[in-house]
Amino acid sequence: MSASRQWRYRMFLGLMIVYMATACIVACALLWTTVTQYKVENISDTTENQFLVPICGIKKDLYSDPHMNCDLLDHLSYEKFVANGWTKIVYSAKLNNQPIAIKTVNLKGKDITDCAKTKSILLCHNRAAEKLVKEINLLKELKHETIIQMKHYCAKTSEDNLCMKYAVIATELGDPLTNLKLLQMTWDQRRKIIQDLANLVNYAQHSPVGVLGLADLRRPQFVLINGNMKLTDLDDIIVGEPRCVTNADCSSTVFYLT
Ligand SMILES: Nc1ncnc2c1ncn2[C@@H]1O[C@H](COP(=O)(O)OP(=O)(O)O)[C@@H](O)[C@H]1O
Ligand SMILES: [Mg+2]
Structure with missing residues (x-):
């Protein structure tokens, strides 16, 4: 091989190596940014990752409760936002052509966002869901013309804090x-x-x-x-x-x- 051909061959080889190294660095950088983008802060990868955590089951003693109706509430379509507070959010919906209010956890509420600054999202969410469960338990007992009437509810809280608690209340709709x-x-x-x-x-x-x-x-x-x-x-x-x-x-x- 002549000296000039050898030199051109080396140049080509060198350029190929630089090109491949650059492509590798860019690919690694892209992969890293994608991975870090989906990393959930403050939540450990095993039990508390909200995307892997299962929703809690229904407590056995609730199966016989006539107001407990998860099937019904899971398949209702919420029509419009009504109002929200620090912990809960309320939507209107229609059930048998009658307007009802659907109350559930306010994921963007002050309660959860403040709590999530120092604790895991799962823990904060479960605390908010527990407040709804407390409300459900009181609404079952307190029937009075000055207290909102509960029509149905769904509460899934059977496990410990390794699962995501879930609570929805359907009541009469007000202003x-x-x-x-x-x-x-x-x-x-x-x-x-x-x-x-x-x-x-x-x-x-x-x-x-x-x-x-x-x-x-x-x-x-x-x-x-x-x-x-x-x-x-x-x-x-x-x-x-x-x-x-x-x-x-x-x-x-x-x-x-x-
Ligand atoms: N049955 C309902 N019909 C219409 N609006 C409601 C109903 N229940 C609650 N709301 C509205 O939703 C808001 C939030 O509900 P609330 O239970 O007070 O949540 P929080 O515990 O977050 O304060 C209330 O301030 C009220 O205006
Ligand atoms: Mg309130």
Whole structure:
């Protein structure tokens, strides 16, 4: 082989090696960015990865409950967003042509987003779902004209924190009680709101599960249904008389709605 042909051959070989090395680096960089993009922060790869975690099963004792109906709720199509709070989100839907409210965990709510800054998404989600379960358990017991009526629910919570808890409540649909609605009310309508509130406080004192502490009694926890005001957010209710831990707890004047 002549010297010039040998030189051209070496140049070609060198360029091929550089070309292949560059292609390898680019391919590796692309692969790395794809992998890191899908990596879920703060969640370990084994048990807590939300994409691998199964949804919890249904507790056996709920099978015989007539209000428990996961099949029905899983196949309902939510029509539109109604309102949300820190923990829960509410949509409207139709069931047998009747409007209903569907309440479930608010994945983008303050409760979950604040919690997820320091804890795993799964744990935060499960805590929010547990609040819905508490609300379900209270709605089963508390039947009153000033408390929203539950029609169906679905609760899947049987396992420990290795599975994702799931809870949905279907209730009668109301209108969120806004400041504007209150301002537009006639005096008669306002008097009715005060009567409903007094009625609720009275019921809280004599409820079938005992005295209820209405710990978060605020306007956004109520809805209006045919001019009646009904409590819809029950997850902060304290059941039973508050207990004194220290002497000071019982001697100071504490305003408590019981
Ligand atoms: N049955 C319902 N019909 C219409 N709106 C509702 C109903 N239940 C709740 N809402 C609205 O959804 C909002 C969030 O529900 P809520 O139970 O208060 O969640 P959170 O615990 O996050 O505060 C409420 O402020 C209320 O305006
Ligand atoms: Mg609320």
